Amino acid sequence: MSKDFQLHPDLASTFAWQVDSIYFLLIALSVLFTVGVFTVLIIFSVKYRRRSDDERPKPIHGSTALELAWSIIPLFIAIGVFTLGAEVYFRMYRPPADAIEIFVVGKQWMWKIQHPEGVREINELHIPVNQPVKLTMTSEDVIHAFSVPAFRTKRDVVPGRYTTMWFEANQTGEYHLFCAEYCGTQHSTMTGRVIVMEVDAYQQWLGGGVSGESMVDAGARQFVQLGCATCHKAESGGRGPSLVGIFGGPVQLATGEIVTVDESYVRESILSPGTKIVNGYQPIMPTFQGQISEETLMQLLTYIKSLSESE
Amino acid sequence: MTTTSTTEAPSASGHLADPDVNYLNNEYGIKSWLLSLDHKRIGLLYLIMTTVFFVVGGIGAALIRIELMTPGGDLLEADTYNKMFTMHGVAMIFFFLIPSVPAVIGNFVLPIMIGAKDVAFPKLNLLSWYCYMVGGGLATFAIIAGGIDTGWTFYTPYSTTYANGYVSVALFGVFINGFSGILTGVNFMTTVHKMRAPGMTWFRLPLFIWAQYATSLIMILGTPVVAITLLLVVLERVFHIGIFDPALGGDPILFQHLFWFYSHPAVYIMIVPGFGVMSEVIACFSRKRIFGYSFVAFSSLAIAVLGFIVWGHHMFTTGQSIYAGMVFSFLTFLIAVPTAVKIFNWTATLYRGSVSMESPMLYAMGFMGLFLIGGLTGLFLSTMATDIHLHDTYFVVAHFHYVMVGGMVMAYLCGLHFWWPKMTGRMYSEVMAKTSAVLIFMGFNLTFFPQFVLGYLGMPRRYHVYPDEFQILHVASTAGATVLGIGYLVLFICLVSSLINGAKAGPNPWGAKGLEWMIESPPTPHNFHETPVVTFEAYAYEEEDTLLPVPGDGQTTGAVSH
Numbered sequence: 001m002s003k004d005f006q007l008h009p010d011l012a013s014t015f016a017w018q019v020d021s022i023y024f025l026l027i028a029l030s031v032l033f034t035v036g037v038f039t040v041l042i043i044f045s046v047k048y049r050r051r052s053d054d055e056r057p058k059p060i061h062g063s064t065a066l067e068l069a070w071s072i073i074p075l076f077i078a079i080g081v082f083t084l085g086a087e088v089y090f091r092m093y094r095p096p097a098d099a100i101e102i103f104v105v106g107k108q109w110m111w112k113i114q115h116p117e118g119v120r121e122i123n124e125l126h127i128p129v130n131q132p133v134k135l136t137m138t139s140e141d142v143i144h145a146f147s148v149p150a151f152r153t154k155r156d157v158v159p160g161r162y163t164t165m166w167f168e169a170n171q172t173g174e175y176h177l178f179c180a181e182y183c184g185t186q187h188s189t190m191t192g193r194v195i196v197m198e199v200d201a202y203q204q205w206l207g208g209g210v211s212g213e214s215m216v217d218a219g220a221r222q223f224v225q226l227g228c229a230t231c232h233k234a235e236s237g238g239r240g241p242s243l244v245g246i247f248g249g250p251v252q253l254a255t256g257e258i259v260t261v262d263e264s265y266v267r268e269s270i271l272s273p274g275t276k277i278v279n280g281y282q283p284i285m286p287t288f289q290g291q292i293s294e295e296t297l298m299q300l301l302t303y304i305k306s307l308s309e310s311e
Numbered sequence: 312m313t314t315t316s317t318t319e320a321p322s323a324s325g326h327l328a329d330p331d332v333n334y335l336n337n338e339y340g341i342k343s344w345l346l347s348l349d350h351k352r353i354g355l356l357y358l359i360m361t362t363v364f365f366v367v368g369g370i371g372a373a374l375i376r377i378e379l380m381t382p383g384g385d386l387l388e389a390d391t392y393n394k395m396f397t398m399h400g401v402a403m404i405f406f407f408l409i410p411s412v413p414a415v416i417g418n419f420v421l422p423i424m425i426g427a428k429d430v431a432f433p434k435l436n437l438l439s440w441y442c443y444m445v446g447g448g449l450a451t452f453a454i455i456a457g458g459i460d461t462g463w464t465f466y467t468p469y470s471t472t473y474a475n476g477y478v479s480v481a482l483f484g485v486f487i488n489g490f491s492g493i494l495t496g497v498n499f500m501t502t503v504h505k506m507r508a509p510g511m512t513w514f515r516l517p518l519f520i521w522a523q524y525a526t527s528l529i530m531i532l533g534t535p536v537v538a539i540t541l542l543l544v545v546l547e548r549v550f551h552i553g554i555f556d557p558a559l560g561g562d563p564i565l566f567q568h569l570f571w572f573y574s575h576p577a578v579y580i581m582i583v584p585g586f587g588v589m590s591e592v593i594a595c596f597s598r599k600r601i602f603g604y605s606f607v608a609f610s611s612l613a614i615a616v617l618g619f620i621v622w623g624h625h626m627f628t629t630g631q632s633i634y635a636g637m638v639f640s641f642l643t644f645l646i647a648v649p650t651a652v653k654i655f656n657w658t659a660t661l662y663r664g665s666v667s668m669e670s671p672m673l674y675a676m677g678f679m680g681l682f683l684i685g686g687l688t689g690l691f692l693s694t695m696a697t698d699i700h701l702h703d704t705y706f707v708v709a710h711f712h713y714v715m716v717g718g719m720v721m722a723y724l725c726g727l728h729f730w731w732p733k734m735t736g737r738m739y740s741e742v743m744a745k746t747s748a749v750l751i752f753m754g755f756n757l758t759f760f761p762q763f764v765l766g767y768l769g770m771p772r773r774y775h776v777y778p779d780e781f782q783i784l785h786v787a788s789t790a791g792a793t794v795l796g797i798g799y800l801v802l803f804i805c806l807v808s809s810l811i812n813g814a815k816a817g818p819n820p821w822g823a824k825g826l827e828w829m830i831e832s833p834p835t836p837h838n839f840h841e842t843p844v845v846t847f848e849a850y851a852y853e854e855e856d857t858l859l860p861v862p863g864d865g866q867t868t869g870a871v872s873h
């Protein structure tokens with residue numbers, strides 16, 4: 001983390017220069033327009049200053065050609081900048097398939113982070129350099145926002161749903177982590193550090209973590225403890241559908257609608273099973289709303305996902 | 312309506328020939344003010360109360376800026392700090408910015424500009440002021456009784472489930488205040504449609520009227536949405552009906568959609584009337600017709616309409632669908648075009664004009680500079696890639712202060728200086744007025760420019776404590792705020808002292824065109840002695856100045872012909 005005064009933030013992710021180049025382009029445009037308009041204003045104000053009180057300048061009603069020119073030129077500039085911005089935004093929204101998946105739970109006023117290997121940390125996020133990282137995030141209470149200025153990206157962390165963000169750090173070091181969405185009394189101390197490490201150092205750090213149980217293992221254990229396994233068996237024929245291989249694929253609901261099984265769908269299936277009933281099954285699954293923590297839910301989710309990865 | 316009746320001269324007709332009777336001295340006593348149906352008096356009531364709220368909001372701002380001089384939280388507790396920025400936002404937005412130009416300046420000059428005796432519904436006009444007072448009273452009560460710490464945006468589920476204090480009371484206050492805006496909007500629209508003097512065709516209207524008309528449209532269409540939304544928050548808070556809180560089965564993002572559906576257009580409620588002021592002042596002080604009148608007029612309407620379909624640009628980071636985000640981003644870029652058109656037309660108005668830099672014009676130039684920067688930095692936020700980084704940082708804070716304070720407040724002060732002689736019959740000290748304009752311009756830039764840099768560095772908004780390396784920029788910002796504060800003080804002294812020892816203004820101190828400059832200053836209770844007949848276009852600065860005839864005065868000049 002930098003302690004000295006800077007005029008420009010660190011560039012520590014692959015997004016940084018992409019965002020910065022649009023930023024500098026916009027600065028150039030802004031300076032051009034401001035200086036342009038002001039120069040003209042000053043020239044006019046001086047050149048046409050009132051010299052005597054009975055001046056009655058001739059009226060000029062306007063000029064359609066000029067109006068068109070100064071509507072169409074800004075319009076094209078606007079479309080250009082829009083396109084550049086949208087393209088980068090598109091990339092920010094599409095995590096690469098090989099991204100490391102890390103889970104984040106925000107609550108008033110701390111960040112709880114869970115690595116797939118089982119290591120947990122609070123207000124700190126350790127990640128390896130030059131590897132895409134995807135965060136799956138939710139909140140236990142109000143809306144927060146996970147913001148890492150050096151990576152030029154942020155995303156809201158919303159209760160009741162998963163949001164995701166991704167980045168690829170390309171500079172080792174420590175960077176600010178801020179909560180950017182106002183969340184109450186200690187909002188401004190809901191901060192932390194993102195520590196970007198060389199890959200070896202990261203592996204070592206992971207190995208030195210406290211818990212030996214990976215998220216998939218923890219999820220598998222919970223799956224049995226919570227009784228999910230009594231209805232959901234590996235092969236079909238149980239009281240509930242088999243969860244093997246469902247993640248990422250389509251599922252037909254009792255209404256006939258076909259939906260894709262993603263994080264939100266699994267989340268909803270567990271917390272309010274009655275909302276979307278799988279075709280051919282009875283709505284007998286009990287709700288787990290309020291009975292399992294966000295962290296456990298994330299473990300179950302990782303476990304269910306892992307059931308679709310082996311094949 | 313009584314548009315065409317030229318002879319109607321009610322009980323006040325006895326005064327008509329007496330040039331010393333005006334709307335200020337025709338009746339005395341507190342009741343004559345509090346129950347007045349005169350649009351001019353109601354305008355002044357609004358002027359006084361919006362100034363009070365400006366001071367309340369200003370105190371919040373001062374405490375915030377002092378606190379932020381150091382990175383630690385040493386002056387205010389975290390909770391107090393949160394209450395201060397909420398108070399600052401609520402007071403400034405709902406009780407100062409939104410009503411200031413429409414309800415103060417609009418109330419005063421709109422009917423006169425179109426040659427009417429009053430607005431269409433004078434009683435509703437007074438009622439609107441009372442809605443404002445009740446709303447403001449409730450909000451003030453909430454602030455004094457315990458404060459609110461939700462921020463002026465009232466985001467759920469924080470505001471519905473987690474926030475302490477008198478949130479419901481404050482929300483209800485803002486709800487009631489909404490009616491004040493709706494009533495003003497309805498009133499102005501009807502007035503413009505029905506009460507124009509004979510000959511005052513749509514394309515002879517001063518651009519200020521077009522701007523007010525566009526604003527009224529937004530007030531009427533937008534305000535009910537936010538009013539209902541805030542009421543839903545109250546319902547969820549008090550009765551735990553699940554609307555926004557996911558724990559109760561609600562959707563927190565829904566609130567943001569509803570809130571910004573109003574609150575983005577509200578930006579235009581604040582700024583579009585300011586555009587109107589600019590057109591009047593720039594025309595007057597360059598003695599020229601506004602270049603491209605119809606383009607300027609229609610760009611106000613275009614902005615008003617487009618303003619309703621861009622709200623999603625506040626939500627690029629919420630995880631809304633990429634495609635929705637792209638549509639909102641694109642539409643936001645489109646708004647830049649009519650806005651740029653206005654700036655270019657105002658600039659072109661000076662061409663071959665007769666330009667004089669009296670204080671209103673100086674304020675107008677300040678507006679041009681600051682609003683330009685405000686608008687251009689808006690592009691950084693409508694560009695999705697940069698918005699992700701800048702969202703909820705000081706860059707946003709700086710941007711909307713450039714638009715709202717640099718643009719809107721400058722325009723308001725510009726209008727206030729321009730019509731002050733008309734409202735009060737007095738001239739203020741030109742030296743003091745110019746000093747205040749320069750101080751405000753410089754103080755403003757020093758306060759808010761560093762915040763752009765802070766924002767790009769990543770400093771989040773609504774932070775009470777912050778990392779050390781941001782301190783230099785915060786200190787600069789606080790220093791600027793001090794200069795800004797002094798500027799406002801000079802302005803206040805300048806205007807108030809004009810009431811005591813200002814020179815008599817006369818009907819038309821600026822040599823301006825328009826019906827309001829053809830009658831006495833201050834105007835008589837019914838503005839016109841006879842309904843004027845308009846035979847000229849707006850801004851006919853090539854013509855000689857004229858006054859409307861005063862009966863029994865021996866003056867013969869009728870309305871000017873074109």
Ligand SMILES: [Cu+2]
Pocket residue numbers: 144145179180181182183184187188190
């Ligand atoms: Cu926060």
Ligand SMILES: [Cu+2]
Pocket residue numbers: 574575578621622624625
């Ligand atoms: Cu907006």
